Amino acid sequence: MKFKQGLFWKGYITVYVEGDRPENFLNRCIEADIPIWDVKRINEKKMELKLHLKHVSKVKKIRRRLGYKLTFKAKHGLPFLLAHLKFRKPLVIGVALCLFFIFLLSNIVMQVKIVGVTPETEYKIQQRLDHYGLKEGIFKFSLRNIDDMERNITNELKDVMWIGIEEKGTTYIVHGVEKSLVHLDDNQKPQHLIASKEGEITQMYVESGQPMVKVNQHVNKGDILVSGIIGQTENEEEDKDNNKNENVNQQQVHAKGKVFAETWYTTETIVPLKYKHDTLTGDKDQQYKMKFGKVKVPIWDIFEPDYENKYEEVEEKPLYFLNFKLPFTIEKKTIHESERIKGERTEKEAVQEGIEQAKRELKKHIGFDSEIIDVKILQQSKENDKVKLNLYFIVKENIAVAQPINQGD
Amino acid sequence: MINKWRRQMKQWVGKQFNLPEDVILELPRITMIGQIHAYIENHQGLITFTEKEIVLKMHNGFIKIKGENFVLKTMLKEEIIVEGKIFDVQYID
Numbered sequence: 291m292k293f294k295q296g297l298f299w300k301g302y303i304t305v306y307v308e309g310d311r312p313e314n315f316l317n318r319c320i321e322a323d324i325p326i327w328d329v330k331r332i333n334e335k336k337m338e339l340k341l342h343l344k345h346v347s348k349v350k351k352i353r354r355r356l357g358y359k360l361t362f363k364a365k366h367g368l369p370f371l372l373a374h375l376k377f378r379k380p381l382v383i384g385v386a387l388c389l390f391f392i393f394l395l396s397n398i399v400m401q402v403k404i405v406g407v408t409p410e411t412e413y414k415i416q417q418r419l420d421h422y423g424l425k426e427g428i429f430k431f432s433l434r435n436i437d438d439m440e441r442n443i444t445n446e447l448k449d450v451m452w453i454g455i456e457e458k459g460t461t462y463i464v465h466g467v468e469k470s471l472v473h474l475d476d477n478q479k480p481q482h483l484i485a486s487k488e489g490e491i492t493q494m495y496v497e498s499g500q501p502m503v504k505v506n507q508h509v510n511k512g513d514i515l516v517s518g519i520i521g522q523t524e525n526e527e528e529d530k531d532n533n534k535n536e537n538v539n540q541q542q543v544h545a546k547g548k549v550f551a552e553t554w555y556t557t558e559t560i561v562p563l564k565y566k567h568d569t570l571t572g573d574k575d576q577q578y579k580m581k582f583g584k585v586k587v588p589i590w591d592i593f594e595p596d597y598e599n600k601y602e603e604v605e606e607k608p609l610y611f612l613n614f615k616l617p618f619t620i621e622k623k624t625i626h627e628s629e630r631i632k633g634e635r636t637e638k639e640a641v642q643e644g645i646e647q648a649k650r651e652l653k654k655h656i657g658f659d660s661e662i663i664d665v666k667i668l669q670q671s672k673e674n675d676k677v678k679l680n681l682y683f684i685v686k687e688n689i690a691v692a693q694p695i696n697q698g699d
Numbered sequence: 700m701i702n703k704w705r706r707q708m709k710q711w712v713g714k715q716f717n718l719p720e721d722v723i724l725e726l727p728r729i730t731m732i733g734q735i736h737a738y739i740e741n742h743q744g745l746i747t748f749t750e751k752e753i754v755l756k757m758h759n760g761f762i763k764i765k766g767e768n769f770v771l772k773t774m775l776k777e778e779i780i781v782e783g784k785i786f787d788v789q790y791i792d
Contacts, residue, residue, distance in 0.1 A: 293775075313745045320744070320776050329771035331749045339771075 293325040293342070301343035301367030304328075309358035312337040318352045343369055396610040397430050400460035407466040411449060415466055418443045424455070424462060431607035431620040459613055480542035483516040483690040485509045489551035492686060499545025509551065509689075518545040518695050542695055548659075549690040555652060555683040556668065561644040563675045566632045570601065573627040581606070581619045589620075597627040640677040641670065648681050660687030725758045729788065736772075737764060737781045737788070745779070753781060763789040 307315050312335070319326055319341075329339045341349060343365075353360050375382050402424060404412045419425060422439045423432070436455050444453050454465040483499065490508050494501060499516040503509055521540045575597075578590040603624040609616045635643065645665055652662065662685050669680035712718070721728040721741060730738040739755060739762070746754040746761065748771065753764045769783035 294773075313748050316748070316774060317744045320774060323776060326774040327772060329748065329774060331769070337748075 294327065298367050301365070301369035302340055303343060303346065303365050304338065304340050304363040305349075306332070306361040306363055307337045307339065307358050308335055308361070309356070310335065312358070315352065315356060315358050318356060319349065322348055322352065324348055338363065343367065393609075393611055396460065396612055398460060399424065399426055399428050399430055399433075399462060402426055402462045402464065404464045404466060407450070407468050411447070411466060411468055414447055415443065415450065415453065415464060418446060419464065430460075431609065431622065433607070435605065459610075478544060480518045480695040481545055481692045482514050482518045482695060483545050483547060483549065484693045485511055485513045485515055485549075485551070486689050486691045487511055487551075487553045487687075489553040489687075489689055491515075491549060491551045493550040494547065495549075496545075496547035498543050499547065503549075514693075515549045515690050516545040516547050518543050545692075547690060548688045550686050551689045552663065553685050553687055553689065555685060557648045557652065557681050557683065559644045559648045559651075559679050559681065561635070561640040561647065561677045561679070563637070563640055563677065564632075564634050566630065568599070568601070568628050568630050571627045571629050573597070575625045577623045577625070579621040579623065581621045582617060586621065595625055595627070597625065599628040599630055601626045601628045637672060637677055641667070641679060644677060644679045645681065648679070648683070652683055652685070656685055656687050660685055662686075727755075727757050727762060729762070731785065731788075734766070734785045735782060737785055739779045739781070741777055742779060745774075750783075755779065759792070761791040763787075763791055765789070 309315065316326065316329065316337075316339075324341060324345045326339050326341050329337060331337055349360070402416075402419060404415050404419075407415065419439075422434060422442065424439065436457070440453050440455055444450060447453075449469050450466055451469045452467045456463040456465065488508075488510050491503055491505050494503075494505060494515075496516050499518050500520045502514050502517050509515065519540065519542055573595075575595040576591065577588065580587045580589055603626070605622045605624075607620045607622065609618045609620060645667075649662060649665070662683055664684040666682040666684075667679060668682050669678075671678045725741055727742060728740045730740075732738075742755045742757060742762075744756040746756055748754075748769070750769050751765065751767055753769060755762045755764075764781065764785060765787040766783050766785040769781055772780040772782045
């Protein structure tokens with residue numbers, strides 16, 4: 291009974307047929323291939339029957355030919371509902387607008403809460419979030435990757451140890467954990483400063499404590515540079531002055547200061563003579579697409595940019611209606627123009643490049659107040675279009691590190 | 700001409716493959732579910748339809764179904780479903 295499927299969508303009507311021998315009318319309908327159902331005899335000259343909306347015009351033609359009287363009793367189905375709605379346009383528009391606004395507001399960031407940090411850090415985090423585009427009033431799908439944001443902010447803010455961004459509907463809750471400031475206790479604890487590396491001392495700035503070494507002195511790793519025990523040297527004088535108590539002059543302090551020394555590093559770098567690498571030119575194009583299952587509908591920027599080389603980034607963001615995830619997603623595609631750089635270097639240039647590389651690498655490892663004083667090439671060889679360098683760096687850096695004095699009790 | 704040829708073809712195929720007679724000879728096929736439903740195929744038109752009686756035209760003759768509370772559930776070309784309470788089915792030449 292295929293014709294009875296999808297009745298609601300197609301729409302159907304109930305009619306009365308009046309006239310002599312209504313059966314005749316039915317036969318005509320059958321001949322015209324019009325499906326009819328639920329036929330009831332009301333009385334001698336009247337029948338009730340149901341038929342599809344799409345056949346009404348055909349039925350009217352038959353009626354005209356045979357002279358029956360047709361009365362519409364009831365209309366069922368979606369087409370009639372829609373027709374009815376036409377007379378209530380304000381209502382329909384209102385409902386549509388309402389749904390549209392709910393949809394819009396469900397996809398907007400309403401609130402960004404920062405919890406777990408002091409107001410000062412909160413302000414800093416706020417600024418970083420603004421920079422990365424997480425602020426109130428923007429569309430959720432235009433946000434960047436949240437994981438990246440967490441990581442970047444954690445790296446950028448020194449006094450924040452960890453940041454977690456939690457998405458709760460239209461609210462984003464940013465949890466922050468601050469690095470606890472250096473314990474006041476630690477500042478008071480007696481400590482030595484010892485050498486973290488082998489080197490030759492060039493400069494010393496001692497705030498407190500007893501210097502144990504002199505400028506130009508060679509120290510080994512682990513040597514005490516600044517002692518936290520002051521009054522030690524006076525022990526020798528003790529013999530001369532027996533009245534003095536041994537312990538009176540012995541005091542343990544928190545040794546503080548910077549000891550700069552020349553230290554040495556050897557590194558090995560290999561630089562190819564021919565090189566090839568991709569860089570981004572900075573030109574980019576953003577495309578937005580609405581995605582439903584596998585079907586994609588472009589919304590913004592339909593045209594592909596004419597880049598010769600490109601690098602594509604695709605991000606997918608779900609859309610929400612209230613708290614429900616819709617089956618639609620917004621796909622954001624960023625196309626960067628890339629450039630392939632090819633080139634050759636002479637051996638001389640390669641050496642220069644190798645030194646620069648090694649310097650950059652080294653700077654990552656040494657402290658920010660260190661400086662590279664000199665570079666020497668120990669060994670230089672060329673094989674398979676590659677230059678191999680053994681470099682020797684002389685670096686001036688702070689080698690003092692704290693070592694607590696074990697008080698024993 | 701083509702129709703005639705086709706009918707002959709049908710008969711021959713029917714015989715060869717042992718097909719049911721209603722298909723070949725255009726006889727009505729009436730399927731009844733207890734007293735409540737009658738499913739009539741191969742009819743040639745509706746003659747009478749009231750709450751208590753249905754008369755259908757057949758290839759040669761008529762079928763009269765008697766009962767009460769009849770409703771035509773479906774009316775299509777060559778297919779009628781009657782619902783109600785059926786007492787009697789008669790063939791009239």
